[in-house]
Amino acid sequence: MSGAHAHGSAVDSLFVEAESAVHGLAPDAKLVALVGFVVAAALTPRTSVWAFGVYAVAIWLVVFVSHVPVRVVLRRLAVIVPFVIFAVLIPFIGGGEQTQVLGVSLSVDGLWAMWNILAKASIGATASIVLSATTRVPDVLTGLTRLRVPRVLVAIIAFMMRYLDLLVRQLGRMRTSMTARCHDPRWLWQVKPIASSAGALFVRSYERGERVHQAMLARGYTGTMPTLDRRPATAVDWSRAASLPLVAVVTLIVAVVL
Amino acid sequence: MTSVLAMHAPDGFLEPAVALVTGVLSVVVIVFGLRVAGRQLGDRQIPLAGIAAAFIFAAQMFNFPVAAGTTGHLLGGALAAILLGPWVGMVVVSVVVVVQALLFADGGLTALGYNVLNMAVVTAFGGWAVFRLARRFLPRNSTGVVGASALAAGVSVVLSAAAFSIEWLFGASAPVPFDTVFGAMVGVHVLIGIGEAVLTGLVVGAVMASRPNLVAGAADLDAEQRAQRGKVGMKPFVIGGVLASIVFATVVSQFAVDNPDGLEKVAIDQGFIESGTDHALDSFIFADYATSGVGNETLSLAIAGLFGTVVTLAVGFGLLSASRSGRRAAAI
Numbered sequence: 001m002s003g004a005h006a007h008g009s010a011v012d013s014l015f016v017e018a019e020s021a022v023h024g025l026a027p028d029a030k031l032v033a034l035v036g037f038v039v040a041a042a043l044t045p046r047t048s049v050w051a052f053g054v055y056a057v058a059i060w061l062v063v064f065v066s067h068v069p070v071r072v073v074l075r076r077l078a079v080i081v082p083f084v085i086f087a088v089l090i091p092f093i094g095g096g097e098q099t100q101v102l103g104v105s106l107s108v109d110g111l112w113a114m115w116n117i118l119a120k121a122s123i124g125a126t127a128s129i130v131l132s133a134t135t136r137v138p139d140v141l142t143g144l145t146r147l148r149v150p151r152v153l154v155a156i157i158a159f160m161m162r163y164l165d166l167l168v169r170q171l172g173r174m175r176t177s178m179t180a181r182c183h184d185p186r187w188l189w190q191v192k193p194i195a196s197s198a199g200a201l202f203v204r205s206y207e208r209g210e211r212v213h214q215a216m217l218a219r220g221y222t223g224t225m226p227t228l229d230r231r232p233a234t235a236v237d238w239s240r241a242a243s244l245p246l247v248a249v250v251t252l253i254v255a256v257v258l
Numbered sequence: 259m260t261s262v263l264a265m266h267a268p269d270g271f272l273e274p275a276v277a278l279v280t281g282v283l284s285v286v287v288i289v290f291g292l293r294v295a296g297r298q299l300g301d302r303q304i305p306l307a308g309i310a311a312a313f314i315f316a317a318q319m320f321n322f323p324v325a326a327g328t329t330g331h332l333l334g335g336a337l338a339a340i341l342l343g344p345w346v347g348m349v350v351v352s353v354v355v356v357v358q359a360l361l362f363a364d365g366g367l368t369a370l371g372y373n374v375l376n377m378a379v380v381t382a383f384g385g386w387a388v389f390r391l392a393r394r395f396l397p398r399n400s401t402g403v404v405g406a407s408a409l410a411a412g413v414s415v416v417l418s419a420a421a422f423s424i425e426w427l428f429g430a431s432a433p434v435p436f437d438t439v440f441g442a443m444v445g446v447h448v449l450i451g452i453g454e455a456v457l458t459g460l461v462v463g464a465v466m467a468s469r470p471n472l473v474a475g476a477a478d479l480d481a482e483q484r485a486q487r488g489k490v491g492m493k494p495f496v497i498g499g500v501l502a503s504i505v506f507a508t509v510v511s512q513f514a515v516d517n518p519d520g521l522e523k524v525a526i527d528q529g530f531i532e533s534g535t536d537h538a539l540d541s542f543i544f545a546d547y548a549t550s551g552v553g554n555e556t557l558s559l560a561i562a563g564l565f566g567t568v569v570t571l572a573v574g575f576g577l578l579s580a581s582r583s584g585r586r587a588a589a590i
Contacts, residue, residue, distance in 0.1 A: 042368040113432030120270025128363040159308020199464025209309040
C-alpha cells in the first residue's frame with residue numbers, strides 16, 4: 001500500500017541507469033527545479049485547463065530527454081491510484097450545481113475538483129519520479145546539503161536509505177521462515193507472530209544502530225558527518241534546470257492574469 | 259486501500275494556503291524536534307534515528323491480515339513515539355514521510371506540510387499524550403505499558419483523521435461538506451485504528467519481553483515492574499479493542515448525525531438558527547466548499563471546533579509531557 005511496497009527492493013530500483021542531460025545535471029539545481037515546477041502547478045487555478053496541458057507536455061518532455069522508460073514512470077505513478085479513486089467519487093457525492101452525464105447527476109464543482117486533484121497529483125508525482133529516476137540517492141542528499149537543509153536531517157535520511165533495503169530483506173527472511181513453519185495468518189487475531197517479528201526487528205535495528213554508532217566512533221566520528229563534495233552546480237546546470245520551472249512560472253502567471 | 263486517504267495526500271488535495279501554513283508549522287516542529295532529539299541522543303542521534311526511520315519504513319511494508327483476504331499495514335506514528343520518545347519518534351516518522359514524497363512520489367511535495375503534520379506530529383504527540391494518560395489508570399507494569407500503547411496507537415490514527423478533516427474545513431479543494439469528510443474519515447480510521455492498536459500493542463509487548471530498557475515509554479519502570487506480565491490471550495485483546503472502538507465510534511457518530519439533534523432543536527426553538535447559519539466566519543477563513551453543502555453549518559462548525567480542540571489539546575499535552583520527560587532525561 002505504501003509506495004515502496006510496489007517496488008520490492010526499495011532503494012536500488014529507484015535509479016534508472018542512463019546517459020542523459022537530465023542525469024548529468026547537478027542535484028541541487030534539479031531539486032530546485034522540481035520544487036519550483038510542482039509549486040507552480042499546485043498554485044495554478046483549476047479552470048486554466050490549458051495550463052495543465054503545458055505542464056504535462058513539459059514534464060513528459062523531460063521524461064523523454066532523460067531516457068527513463070515510459071512504463072517505469074507509469075508503473076510508479078500507481079502510487080496515486082487510491083487518490084484517483086477518491087477523486088472520481090467526488091462528483092457523485094459533491095454538492096452544489098448538478099449536471100446530467102449519461103443520465104447520472106454529477107456535481108459541477110465536484111467534476112472540477114476531480115480534475116484539479118487528478119491533474120496536480122499526476123504532474124507532481126511524475127516530477128518526483130523523474131528526480132529519483134535520474135539522480136542517485138547520495139547525489140540527492142548532496143543536493144539537499146548544498147541547499148542548506150540541516151546537516152543532521154540529511155544524515156538521518158542518508159542512514160535510513162542506507163539501511164532500508166537491509167531491513168526490508170531481514171523482514172523478508174523472517175516472513176520466509178515463518179511461512180516455512182506453516183504460518184499462514186488470515187484473521188486479525190492470528191497476527192501475533194507478525195507483530196512479534198516486527199518487535200524483534202525493532203530490537204535488531206536498534207542494536208544495529210548502536211553497533212554502527214560504536215563503529216563510527218572507532219573511526220573517529222565526532223558528531224557531524226563528513227561530506228564528500230561532488231561537482232558543484234555550475235551556471236550551465238542552473239540555467240538548464242531552470243528551464244522547467246521557468247516554463248511553469250510563466251504559465252502560472254499567464255493563467256492567473258487571464 | 260482506504261487507509262491511505264488521510265495518509266500521503268497528493269499535490270492539490272488541499273488549498274495552497276493550508277499547505278503553506280501547515281508547511282511552516284511542520285518545519286518549525288521538525289527543526290525544534292531535531293534539537294531536542296540531539297540533546298537526548300547526543301552523537302548517537304544520526305545512526306539511531308536513521309535506522310529507526312528505516313525500521314518504520316520497513317514496518318509500513320509489513321502487511322498483516324485483517325479478515326479473510328484483506329490486509330492492512332502499520333502506520334507507526336504512536337509506535338515510534340512510545341519506543342523512542344515523542345520527539346525522536348516524531349523526527350523519525352517525519353523523515354519517513356519526507357523521503358516517501360521526495361523519492362517514492364508517495365504524497366505530494368506541496369502536500370508535505372499537512373502530511374507531516376497529520377502523520378508524524380499529530381500521531382506522535384497525540385499518541386504520546388494518550389499513552390501518558392492511559393498509563394495513569396493502568397497498572398505500573400509491562401501489561402500496563404502494552405495496554406496503554408494499544409490505546410494510544412488506536413486513538414492516534416483517529417486523531418490524525420480528525421486533523422485532516424479540520425484542515426479540510428480550512429482548505430477543501432472539493433465541494434464535499436465537512437460533515438461527510440469528517441464522518442467518512444473518522445469512521446474508516448476507527449476501523450484502521452483497531453488494527454493499529456492490536457499491532458502496536460503486540461510490537462511493544464514483544465520489545466518489552468526481550469529488551470524493556472529500549473522502550474522509552476517504560477523508562478520509569480524498575481526491573482521488577484518490567485518483568486510483571488499479565489497473561490492476556492489474543493482473543494480478549496482483539497475483542498476488547500473492537501468493543502472500545504465501537505464505543506468510540508458511537509460517541510463520534512453522535513456528533514456526525516445528519517438529523518437535527520438536541521443542539522439544533524434548541525436553536526430552532528429559540529429562533530437563533532437563522533442568525534447561526536449566517537456566521538461571519540463562513541466566508542472569512544473557512545473554505546467555501548467545506549461549509550457550502552453542509553446541512554447545518556452551526557453544527558458542523560461545532561463538531562470541527564470540538565475536534566479541533568481535542569486534537570490540539572492532545573498534541574499540546576503530548577508536547578508538554580514530552581518536554582517534561584525530556585528535561586528529566588537531560589537531568590539524568
